[in-house]
Amino acid sequence: MKTVLHKANTRGHANHGWLNAYHTFSFADYYHTDRMHFGMLRVLNDDRIAAGKGFGMHPHSDMEIITIPLTGALEHKDNMGNSAVIKAGDIQVMSAGTGVLHSEFNPNKDKEVNLLQIWIFPNKKGVEPRYDQISIKDIESQNGLKQILSPNADGAGVWIHQNAWFHLGVFDQQTDETYTFKDAGNGLYVFVIEGDISIKDFKLTKRDGLGISETQQVDIKFGAKSKVLLMEVPMFDI
Structure with a gap:
């Protein structure tokens, strides 16, 4: 990873x-x-x-x-x-x-x-x-990750012209989640809006970001009262 x-x-x-x-x-x-x-x-x-x-x-x-x-x-x-x-x-x-x-x-x-x-x-x-x-707005009551963007016009959330998926998580209690990549070769950029999370040895707090690539799954520990945006995007060179 x-x-x-x-x-x-x-x-x-x-x-x-x-x-x-x-x-x-x-x-x-x-x-x-x-x-x-x-x-x-x-x-x-x-x-x-x-x-x-x-x-x-x-x-x-x-x-x-x-x-x-x-x-x-x-x-x-x-x-x-x-x-x-x-x-x-x-x-x-x-x-x-x-x-x-x-x-x-x-x-x-x-x-x-x-x-x-x-x-x-x-x-x-x-x-x-x-x-x-x-x-x-309905994600506010969920202790989990909700898809808010994808490449699919008929999928959950909005859609864009790119092989990308966004998930938003809002938590009021400590929660462990495993994020599985939608597409091999993609990377995941994790942005903490509020609260704190842990990924392996990384402890992230408000407005920290962590880019993750060359893996297919990421284990995340979400702290209570945390709000986090996960952005999975292709990693091709520009």
Whole structure:
């Protein structure tokens, strides 16, 4: 088993006042030669956007973009005609494909929004842009892992143009789980949103990340009051 550890306090950080962002991988002005991506996982940003602030219209292409609000809400608009608000308990996906313009604003006037924005390299370029969002709130009562993303349009959660699976686990008691990879050759990036977990000799706490590859199963000990995102992605070189 091959691993790469990213402790929370080693992430890139940029505080623009209205935006307080932490970058697990190189992004914008943060550049680290050893932290460009984990397989097809290109971006994992932990963003806090101030009340009433946000990103104006900007372009993307040939990228699968997943947004998971942790607290608060985020208003999305794009040139495909979509206008929606996502909030904690939702997941949003956008296939940028041939090109899309979108904006993201915090519609609340008195509280910030905290979200994870994740970019995945797609398995094909030039696809027709698309947008989707669903509620994943029902996982909050489960002491286990729930699939929230896959390559399958008819599967649980949202789908993307990549051989990737995301699972979210919310635990209110100590729980042991074995994660079995969906596809041989994939890697798993484990990101602790809240609480603590143990994987072999690694003890991970809030906002720590651990990349795991060259194995088919991972045993994880989840601490009480933990919330963890598991991202299985292909490990092909970019």
